[in-house]
Amino acid sequence: MPMAKDRTKPAPAYLSDRARAIWRKTAPDLTFGANTSDLLAVYCEAVAEYESIVPLLSPANLVITTATGYVQPNPLIAIRNKAADKIGKFAKLLQLANVKQTTQSKLREVEEKLFGK
Numbered sequence: 001m002p003m004a005k006d007r008t009k010p011a012p013a014y015l016s017d018r019a020r021a022i023w024r025k026t027a028p029d030l031t032f033g034a035n036t037s038d039l040l041a042v043y044c045e046a047v048a049e050y051e052s053i054v055p056l057l058s059p060a061n062l063v064i065t066t067a068t069g070y071v072q073p074n075p076l077i078a079i080r081n082k083a084a085d086k087i088g089k090f091a092k093l094l095q096l097a098n099v100k101q102t103t104q105s106k107l108r109e110v111e112e113k114l115f116g117k
Contacts (some may be wrong), residue, residue, distance in 0.1 A: 001084055009027050009032055009037070011024065011027070011041075011044070012041055013025035014038065015041060015042075015044060015045065016045065016060055018048035018049055018052070019041070019045045019047070019048040020044070020045040022043075022047050022048060023040060023041070023044045024095070026040065026044065027040065029096065030094060030096075035055035036094065038089075039090055039093050039094050040094060042086065042090050043086070043087065043090035043091060043094060046083050046086035046087045046090060047083075048081070048085060049083040049086075050080060050083035050084055050094065050110065052078055052112055053079050053080045053083060054080060054110045056076055057076055057080065061074055062088070063079065078100065107112065
C-alpha cells in the first residue's frame with residue numbers, strides 16, 4: 001500500500017540552513033517511505049555543497065600552483081564533481097521527476113549565476 005504524501009515532513013535539525021531550504025522546496029514532491037528522510041538529507045546537503053563550491057571556482061583558478069611550483073587542478077574541482085555525482089545519485093534514488101534534467105538544470109543554473117553564461 002503506497003504511503004500518502006506528507007507535505008509537512010520537517011527537515012532534520014542537523015541539516016545546514018541551505019540544505020533545510022532545499023528540503024522545504026523538494027520534500028512536498030516526495031512520498032516518504034522508510035529511508036526517504038535519510039536519502040533526502042544527503043541530497044539536500046550535496047546540493048548545498050555544490051552551490052557553495054561553484055562560486056569559488058572561476059576560469060582563472062581552475063589550476064593552482066603548489067608551493068613547490070607544480071601546477072595541478074584546483075582541488076575544489078574534485079569536491080564540486082563529487083557533489084554533482086551525489087546530486088544525481090540521490091535524485092535517482094529518491095525517484096525525483098526528470099532526474100537527469102533536474103540535475104543538469106541545477107548545475108547549469110548555478111554555473112550561470114557564477115559565469116553569467
